[in-house]
Amino acid sequence: MAHQDTMNETPAATTLTGAPPTDGWYGMVEDWASDRQAFRNVPWGKAMMWLFLLSDTFIFGCFLTSYMTVRMSTTVPWPNPSEVFALTIGGAHIPLILIAIMTFILISSSGTMAMAVNFAYRRDRARTTALMLATAALGATFVGMQAFEWTKLIVDEGVRPWANPFGAAQFGSTFFMITGFHGFHVTVGVIYLSVVALKVLRGDYERRGNYQIVEIAGLYWHFVDLVWVFIFAFFYLW
């Protein structure tokens, strides 16, 4: 009994006694303590994606914490992001408008992705592909706007990682590091989603009868949106 081969356990298997799994705290203790697979009903791909996202949380956590540290410890006033990222549209000076639009675009892409996962489990390949490609397109738009923002800051305003005309020098280094790393994640996500979308359309997952990969790709995409929520709050609004 103790050497039961865990590899052959099906995810939905009941407990050793044959009783259905318990929920809540007792269920958690049983899951961790019964010498078997800890995450019931969770495919390995999904568990591993969650662990990757957890490690990524720490990377972005370190970036944001170091940003906090340099911002708290500088004696030079911090530039006002509200003004730095303002745009003049049609003669009206609107603070932070570009970042607000980028936020709405990324949230919309999360919405389309959530629905793509839903249609994938219903095996609606056409809708899944369309929604995933829409998600990728919104992500690409986000990266495009970020490129516009970077160009404006570097070329027009003269912001550099070591200096900028607005105030504390650390503004540039933290800005490029944090938004650059996030933009990189979005770019990778756009490629990842496009590949999975095309595989859905081609019917790869239909043959296997398993659409988990769409949900796993979706987890990555929602995480990118999640990180932006924190960057938006701490870097742009604070």
Place this chain on the structure above:
Amino acid sequence: MEQVTGQQHPIGTYLKVWGLLFVLSTFSYMVDYFHVQGFARWFLIILFMLLKAGLIVAVFMHMQWERLALRCAILIPPVALLVLVGLMTLEADYTLLTRILFFAS
């Protein structure tokens, strides 16, 4: 292959959360637009941030429908970041004090 049906929830749930996220984002933008300052600004920014993050993780990432074992394994470790934030706050205060003492002219 075991038949895994995966996460199945009504589309309406996602649309409602999507709408809520739009409203919350608008609110957090309004905080900046109307120049709310001081404690109210920090409080509102963090409140809207946590609400948005919670909705994304709970509904879009399906965390509220996962078993407690997975939820704990993923959601508890990031709390350690608060320790880092605490330590770095002390460090930043110390650095600022040193800079004021020795570099202010």
